Amino acid sequence: MSDRALEMEECVTQTGPKGVINDWRRFKLESMDQESLPPAKRELLRQMSSPQKPQDKSNVNRKMSIQEYELLKEEDEASLKKYRKQCMQEMHEKLSFGPKFEGVHELDSGEAFLEVIEKEHHSTVVVVHIYKAGVKGCEELNGCLDCLVTEYPTVKFCRIDAVASGAGERFSDDVLPTLLVYKAGELLGNFLACCKHLNEEFFATDVEAFLNGYGLLPEKEMPGMEGEDNDVE
Secondary structure, three states, rough: OOOHHHHHHHHHOOOOHHHHHHHHHHHHHHHHHHOOOHHHHHHHHHHHHHHOOOHHHHHHHOOOOOOHHHHHOOOOOOHHHHHHHHHHHHHHHHHHHOOOOOOEEEEOOOHHHHHHHHHHOOOOOEEEEEOOOOOOOHHHHHHHHHHHHOOOOOOEEEEEEOOOOOOOOOOOOHOOOOHHHHHHOOEEEEEEOOOOOOOOOOOHHHHHHHHHHOOOOOOOOOOOOOHHHHHHH
């Protein structure tokens, strides 16, 4: 069995109420200051986080002791949030593929344009804005992409001046701004004079909705992961 399959199997075995509770208790034990805990309490929590089949059948149906109940009550909300955040991060890392990017990439030549299309990771969506200074809508679209790059870090947003692309004759002012969308070297979207598809005054959310209308953007990053940092600490 492959390492990936073993990892997925291990994840499956930890699902269900008992698996989640045991994982939580184990996390609680590992995150607590061990030195500050009385030995008896530390040992009890260790046993609860690693349950074994009872050797003595008379203990199978025993009631929870007051000591165990008090210990469970001490599993406070802050620790639970910390545990949940860690689980979300681990799940997100397993579901996320390909690199992440910061900022809109400025392409300075036709060679750079071809390279970003042909050599980028096969799972990465590449959005290229072809623009020209002074052409209506180009500056506004650049501003929209600057906003969207923070919302979609797995998408590689690029821009290139029509003249610098070496194909200025093909991208005359009347077809600008142009948006091209690629994935794995394949052209998925070719939107000439894309402002015609938007309102006279448009914003990043309008460009986002337009691209999503064609199914060209991936799902956004999982919400709330960063926002919980302040609550936990």
